[in-house]
Amino acid sequence: MQGFQNIQSLAAGLRAGDFSSVELTQALLARIGELDGAVNAFINVTEDAALNGAKQADAELAKGTAGPLCGIPIAHKDLFCTAGELTTCASKMLANFTAPYSATVVDKLQQAGMVMLGKTNMDEFAMGSSNETSHFGPCHNPWDLSRVPGGSSGGSAAAVAAGFAPVATGTDTGGSIRQPAAYCGVSGIKPTYGRVSRYGMVAFASSLDQAGVFGRDVNDLALVLGAMSGFDARDSTSSEQADPWLEGLSDNPDLNISEPAKGTIGLPVEYFTDLSVGSAELEAVRLQLEGMGYRCVDVSLPHTDAAIPAYYVIAGAEASTNLSRYDGVRFGHRCEDPQSLEDLYERSRGEGFGGEVKRRILTGTYALSVGYYDAYYVKAQKVRRLIQQDFLTAFTKVDLILAPVAPTTAFAIGGVQDPVSMYQQDKFTIPASLAGLPAMSLPCGMHEGLPLGLQLIAPHFHERQLLECGARYQQQSDWHTQQPQVRA
Amino acid sequence: MNWEPVIGLEIHVQLNTDSKIFSAASTAFGAEPNTQACAVDLGLPGVLPVLNYGAVRKAVTFGLAIGAQINKRSIFDRKNYFYPDLPKGYQISQFEEPIVGAGKIRLHGSDAKAGNSTAERWINITRAHLEEDAGKSTHDLYSSSTAIDLNRTGTPLLEVVSEPELTSAAEAADYFRQMHALVRYLRICDGNLAEGSMRCDANVSVRPAGQVELGERSEIKNINSFRFVERAIEVEIQRQIDILEAGGRVERDTRLYDPDKNETRSMRSKELSNDYRYFPDPDLLPLEITQAFIDEVAAELPELAEARQARYEAEHGLSEYDAAWLTKDPDIAEYFEVTTNTSQDAKLSANWLMGDMSAALNRDDIEIAQAPVSAQQLGQLIARIKDGTISGKIAKGLFENLWQAKETNLDASAVDAMIAEQGLEQVSDTGELSNIINTLVADNPDQVAQFRAGKDKVLGFFVGQVMKATQGKANPKTVNELLRAALSE
Amino acid sequence: MTNEPPVSTKIDAADSGQASDAPDAPQDRIKDGINVAHLQRLARLALEPDQAQAAQADLHNIVAMIDAMQAVPTDGVEPLTHPLETPARLRPDRVTEVVDREAFQSVAPAADAGFYLVPKVIE
Structure with a gap:
């Protein structure tokens, strides 16, 4: 079934004439139509745009000069602006919002010939770890529809897992x-x-947000990442540091992993104490990596425990003001019959935002308030430096870090009610985010019928090491090839 | 009791960049509403600010001109408050680490006519920082709505904050004028007050003379003319004195000046927004400025008013008063230099500018940049006086004719063309003048006798008659010489 | 940890800027409570009474969780505001944006004659 093929095999199929991009797109749209009622991975399926894109891709392919991503379908998280299509951020606030421009990521992937299938479900404004805060209802985990897919990019992960799209x-x-x-x-x-x-x-949260990609295997991640990354003059925080290897990936899809592995991988002790689920599987990963030639050692990231507090201050502070523009004036939800300007603001925002978004806005507002700024915001930024320093110190001794991704497997929808407990979901992922490091999650086992992931973290701009290590691991494991049985 | 006012000004200078401070939309004034507000200015979702090099360069130019420290590293912060002309719900500004540190500016003395230089008076400037302007709200266009135009949103502003050192409304107005002249000399602001290119907020308090502690202050927002600065502060000082003398207390508040009623009144709408929650804007990285860049800007600083004044005194031998008058405004100074260059006579050029030109500008209520007589033309006119082609009296008429003709040709050649066309050349031909004089001498024996009897005044009668006969075109010097010779015979 | 909303006291809103008078110990802040109504005003966020009650409890717990970081010694540590500490890159002063007002205002809740409209503001 085409839904579960990786890009390389789909690209080969397109070139061999086994199917056209239009046929491939139609097949995936049909699968989405059949099964997404149960999964709810998509907020909006952009069928017309998809078929038009596929037609153009077929024309490009016919010329024989198209790149490896041409004609390959993709789903975009619904916070990437897409000219001509709704961009909702899974919020009532933007339920009817169509941006007059596209995100650079969307443009770049379109230029590479990729075909947009639709916009995927997510936690509202990306605030959440379960996809339950979506205004358009929760997304369901394709492995067990009663469980969450994780979040905030739950719809994209579920779309790839369910065979709706090869990448998202x-x-x-x-x-x-x-x-x-x-x-x-x-x-x-x-x-x-x-x-x-x-x-x-x-x-x-502007100093933390970073786009990335989901796929069936590391090779697909490399292909798409190569096409979407690169300097952009319209983003002041976009790095000018070029990586010809990375940017060349979308032309030359093969990761060169034939040579034996070398290098050291650190396992941070703070991440493995009290790890209830997955420690055995990660131990198996460690042995496999050592078998490939990597040396594995323990490292310490002593400020790990302070990461969640620092993160919720920084992300909250940035979010609280990033979301001030949603005021019901120029776009977005406006309350009925506002009686005054203040009424317009308070009700439009009160109605347009869901509970978790409001909590984060209030938390961030508190952290930035007069008299609290030093105790919270400045303190959190200092902790942030200590956390980054932990990693930089570790990377003087090791090339990569191996860690768990999450403390549990997918939990039941509605199973975690308390916000503070929910925030613990991210305790293994937040530190790398605060430090701005590249990190990757790969399937590494099953626990009671649910997937488990491993996390690899690399120094800044060392995506190559990350991808090559991941590709080696997937050469010798088959967890990434497993497929859920999705029933309508 | 004797009350002493203490005034500090925050002046918002719109920098005259082509594009906005964080977006590539145009800053041009007067476009249709919201036709110059791009996605970044509108604060649409997902768009991002990118800092304009031109704004940074102009800020550094200003800093160097006031002798300030240029901070090698400065930070853009978000100032958070809700208002419909502030699309993002925050203004990008510089709070703790501004681009320009402490500097100072010299006042010319509170006498509105510059040049009466009293004791040197310098006002300290605390800091100057870059920020984005907001849009405009119009409240009287719709019966139940306020209309929002975001064209101005994102126009670069340099906010210049003075120390509370100004001691009278007149001095505050003088400071505002000096700032206006400075930013125009630097060519970093068009200085168009009517279009809001410079606005100021005035912090005003009064205290008993001799007291060290400052009294409670009020802030008058958004004053945009020299006259209003003076009047607003004057009435606010009086209001505070009245309160204090009645035994009351001045409350800290934000006020607006109403020029129609000549009073300030409290702005209730500003009461709620005191906690601005400043923090570094995570969409922007720290602005770092190298010494090489500062040196480059310093090397290109234009000659400023004081240096020009000194040069005019030294190079052209102008009086301090004249030199100060000519340099108070960069456009006048530029005009003067071009005029002098053409006329080759600085003193005459200065006289013309301060006399006929100034009078005509006042009469028509226009600025020198809009004068219908160009600097080249005035220079040529003066040159033609000097070479004897026209008389000074004729020149005055010619100047007026040029002014009224509103020639599109601003070239110097227009002057000669008009002289020829209107036959204004001076008659210096002794033969022609001798004929006229001989006739006059023959026709007026009584006056000739009076002159010869020592009544020198009678000469004026004969000069007048010659001028009448030549329609004022006779060269007065020649006429004098010929007349004296004829009458003495 | 209790879910009881603490008694709220008014947050001191000084005139401007970040006061250097940071509050004392984290425990005191928790004890003093979080003035949700004040935060709502600052954030222009209407909450139903029961939501406000829940927000009070949630914020109490979140701030208690956050306060764990107060135990980390940070004397002499420079705040890290950005993961990559590179300086700003400047844009040449050129007008390249073409404004399509119609497109921008097609998503506006209320616009007329090119203006965005809001309920009348009395200054």
Whole structure:
């Protein structure tokens, strides 16, 4: 079935004439139509745009000069702006919003010939770890529809897991790609902060947000990441540091992993104490990596425990003001019959935002308030430096870090009610986000019928090491090839 | 009791960049509403700010001109408050680490006519920082709505904060004028007050003379003319004195000046927004400025008013008063230099500018940049006086004719063309003048006798008659010489 | 940890800027409570009474969780505001944006004659 093929095999099929991009797109749209009622991975299926894109891709393919991504379908998280299609951020606030521009990521992937299938479900404004805060209802984990797919990019992870799309974009602020990838048994990468333009990506926390991608295997991640990354003059935080290897990936899809592995992988002790689920599986991963030639050693990241508090201050503070623009004046939800300007603001925002978004806005507002700024915001930024320093120190001794992705497997929808407990979901992913490091989540086992993930973290701009290590691991494991049985 | 006012000004200078401070939309004034507000200015979801090099360069130019420290690293912060002309719900500004540190500016003395230089008076400037302007709200266009135009949103502003050192409304107005002249000399602001290119907020308090502690202050927002600065502060000082003398207390508040009623009143709408929750804007990275860049800007600083004044005194031998008058405004100084260049006579050029030109500008209520007589033309006119082609009296008429003709040709050649066309050349031909004089001498024997009897005044009668006969075109010097010769015979 | 909403006291809203007078110990802040109504005003966020009650409890718990970081010694540590500490890149002063007002205002809740409209503001 085409839904579960990777890009390389789909690209080969397109070139061999086994199917056209239009046929491939139609097949996936049909599968979405049949099964997404149960999964709810998509907020909006962009059928017309998809078929038009596929037609154009077929014309390109016919010329014989198209790149490896041409004609390959993709789903975009619904916080990437897409000209001509709704961009809702899974919020009532933007339920009817169509941006007059596209995100740089969307443009770049379109230029590479990729075909947009639709916009995927997510936690509202990317705030959440379960996809339950979506205004359009929760997304369901394809492995067990009663469970969450993780979040915030839950719809993208679920779409790939369910065979709706070979790859999907996501964004990661504190784990929003890695945790859902782990819960849905797919591969996902968050590159170095600044690698991928944030232009046209609706902001949650500007100093943390970074776009990335979900796919069936590391090779697919590399292909798409190569096409979407690169300097963008419209984003002040976009890095000018070029990586010809990475950017060349979409032309030359093969990761060169034939040579024996070398290098050292660190296992942070703080991540493994009290790890209830997955310690045995990660121990098996460690042995496999050593078998490939990597040396594995323990490292310490002593400030790990302070990461969640620092993150919720920083992300909350940035979010609280990033979301001030949703005021019912120029776009977005406006309350009925506002009696005054203040009434317009308070009711439009009160009605347009869901509970978790409001909690984060209030938390961030508190942290930035007069008299609290030093105790919270400045303190959190200092802790942030200590956390980054932990990693930089570790990377003087090791090349990569191996860690768990999440403390549990996918939990039941409605199973975690308390916000503070929910925030613990991200304890293994937040530190790398605060430090701006590239990190990847790969399937590494099953626990009671649910996927488990491993996390690899690399120094800034060392995506190559990350991808090559991941590709080696997937050469010798088959967890990433497993498929859920999705029933309508 | 004797009350002493203490005033500090925050002046918002719109920098005259082509594009906005964080977006590539145009800053041009007067476009249709919201036709110059791009996605970044509108604060649409997902769009991002990118800092304009031109704004940074102009801020550094200003800092160097006031002798300030240029901070090698400065930070853009978000100032959070809700208002419909502030699309993002925050203004990007610089709070703790501004681009320009402490500097100072010299006042010319409170006498509105510059040049009466009293004791040197310097006002300290605390800091100057870059920020984005907001849009405009119009409240009287719709019966139940306020209309929002975001064209101005994102126009770069340099906010210049003075120390509370100004001691009278007149001095505050003088400071505002000096700032206006400075930013125009630097060519970093068009200085168009009517279009809001410079606005100021005034912090005003009064205290008993001799007291060290400051009294409670009020802030008058958004004053945009020299006259209003003076009047607003004056009435606010009086209001506070009245309160204090009645035994009351001045409350800290934000006020607006109403020029029609000539009073300030409290702005209730500003009461709620005190906690601005400043923090570094995570969409923007720290602005770092190298010494090489600062040196480059310093090397290109234009000659400023004081240096020009000194040069005019030294190079052209102008009086301090004249030199100060000519340099108070960069456009006048530029005009003067071009005029002098053409006329080759600085003193005459200065006289013309301060006399006929100034009078005409006042009469028509226009600025020198809009004068219908160009600097080249005035220079040529003066040159033609000097070479004897026209008389000074004729020149005055010619100047008026040029002014009224509103020639599109602003070239110097227009002057010669008009002289020829209107036959204004001076008659210096001794033959022609001798004929006229001989006739006059023959026709007026009584006056000739009076002159010869020592009544020198009678000469004036003969000069007048010659001028009448030549329609004022006779060269007065020649006429004098010929007349004296003829009458003495 | 209790879910009882603490008694709220008014947050001191000084005139401007970040006061250097940071509050004392984290425990005191928790004890003093979080003035949700004040935060709502600052954030222009209407909450139903029961939501406000829940927000009070949630914020209490969140701030208690956050306060765990207060135990980390940070004397002499520079705040890290950005993961990559590179300087700002500047844009040349050129007008390249073409404004399509119609497109921008097609998503506006209320616009007329090119203006965005809001309920009348009395200054």
